[in-house]
Amino acid sequence: MDYLFVIIVCLAFLSTTISYEETFENSTNLCDRCKCITSSREFVLDCQNKGFRHMIANWPEHNATLIATFSNNNISHLEILPDSDYVRDVILSRCGIETLGNGAFKAVKNLKYLDLSYNLLTTEEIAPEKFKGPYNDTVYEPLLIEHLDLSYNRIHSLPHNIFEHLTTSLTELNLAGNKLKILDHQTQVALSGLTNLKGLNLANNDLTELVGDAVKNLQKLRTLNLAMNKLDFVPETLTLLSDSLQVLYLDNNLIYELTDESFLGVKGIRMLSLTNLARLQYVNANAFSPLENLKILFLSDNPSLTTIDRDAFRENQVLEELYLHNNSLKDLHYNLTNWPTLRVFSLNDNDLICDCDLYNISQHLRPQIKQNGDGPYCINPMTDASMMIYRLTEEACDYEAEYNNSSHVINKHFRVLKLAFLTISAVFIFTGLIAVTIAFLRYRRYKMNRNYPFTTQVTYNPLRSSIISN
Template structure:
């Protein structure tokens, strides 16, 4: 056996706690195959040197909230291991962490103090076998909320089954070339979380070859626009999360090339004011849309969706919407619709929407409300009656007012333009006449008239 692996076993044995279940809470499933051990907040300073239970096939171990500055390799077992080591003040990782637990499927190392230098390929090697290191079985790796700014290009070479990678809350202000190569090497990647990293763009090289990537989380970054490189994974992407970004606008090209997106979350976009026509038309399979807490969002174009779309869940809470157009969606197909806390004017649109919505949609008394222009009081939307269709809302009045003044300004500008053009033509004609007269004077053979005075004529 390889010398480093033998040394690893000696270290593990030296760390033995005796019976771990005397310190932690242990439970076994009814069939005795699954062991769950809860060591949360137990004041531990290292992982156990031996796992309890000899015949279990699955071990679920929780070590959150302990103080483990250096994480030593896990104890030997053939069982499938799922381990949580979050909030443990981990700064250092020993090499071959999972060499004795090659069947580990889930590892949570989030909310620790790990730097980029500690996340390297030698920490995730499997057991040594004659000439090479075997892979480990890990499918879900959580490295969120550490201090990682870059990844080595070969960091995942011993994890061929990795499907879910969480890098949220680190220091990836840019996706450098090494990190791009590292992420692109994960051939089975299905879910990538890069939230809360101050990213201003997403690099195409990192994701362009991921044919299995179904979920991408880019929330809490500094994106001004939806990344134009998303169509490179458009065939597989089903869940897209863009919350908490300063995205400026949604237009018809924003989500083009994403035909298979089922869930879209665009909440807390601090600069979004309008959703323009055909914004969501390129996502015919979209079922769940969350468009809430956009404090500047004033208007959603009535043609924002395509004619072939069937949204089932629609969240429009806490925006700055004065109106929702009845022709926006086929309301009868919704299963969930929330639009509380908007400064809505009571209107015929809202009345028709309330009547078209299925009866099983929750109707709670704390909302939604609209302002009745007749009484200047808030009214429960689902209590509106048909007579509201005879009343012009503030939005309609303001729109007509703006249109009237725009028309008047337009007419005034046209008249002014005509007058300016006429003055320009007259000035041009007068200028031309003066110019021609000047040319004639200049071409006359005598520039001055010669006068003779007969009084001074000599004899």
């Protein structure tokens, strides 16, 4: 009987062991399978591309801050991470994760950075119980995650209470590359509760607007990324973030114009990115005037941008970095901005005509900027030769005068030719109309004659008729 009992216990233990190994990766001698890098301050566990199908059962022995990466594995279901007070960063990108175990991160109490990007998570699989903290008497304690990366999953909406265990700690949220075509009511409620959020990435979601209720409570938000969406104007709701917003990305949108109202009420922005706007043609007067604190402007790679109004900035704005490369600019006014304050300036790959403005701009740029030996270039309007802008001389002002005079003569001749062409065209059209009218009338008369039954007209004479009768 005792022998039978021992067998049953052994089988039960073996069954438990097999089940355990099926749920978790064997962690014995883990540093032989993965790369372990130790220092006095950090322990790095690198388990990328190891063919893992489950989370590890235990962490290697460590007594320093632990950073763990499991990218590019095959973990379709993520179970609860092993217990540790030292784990700070966990990277689980590109693991094919479809589902999360309830409380998957509750045992890593001091986790600050969690990367779940490029997985297969859906709205249904990011319920609040997935992010609950350790249980304490009657409640779940909040997680301390500060940076949560859910980018490039399959999320079309956020559950309204998804962040209930992260409300106070979360400062950076990345939702780029999902399916958030609209910020529905649930998503608005979820975002509005993140009152300590400093960075929000909504890029590449096909958004057509930024709903005010989604951001109105984010009064600590400093960075907002709206790139690669379908915005055809700068969202008016940005005024709700006026006191905090410092960095704004609007690249790769459908924005077609920038006016004096585009950035009205968002004076706190220090860095603005407006690149790859395929429809943008003009930057109108005072477009950037409301941005009192603007220091860095990316306005490059806009293939249709030909004109920046000379009054696009306010008079006392002090830019430090200005990127205007790879547009279709024809000219650039010297009065556009305060050129000596620029530390970085990029103007390559435009269609600029050499003139006095470009010469004066080059004279007032810092020497460090003009050390670039590969452009930018402009075209001499008199010779069609390409000239480096930073090497222009005062002769550029003469080019402009001669070009304007030549243009005046050409335009005068063109107006004369145009008038002559219009006059001749009018005569031809009038003559043609008359010819067509005459031809139509003759044709109509011809048709009438053919349809009449007699070749000559018969006239009725009553007198002759009576003589014949007698």
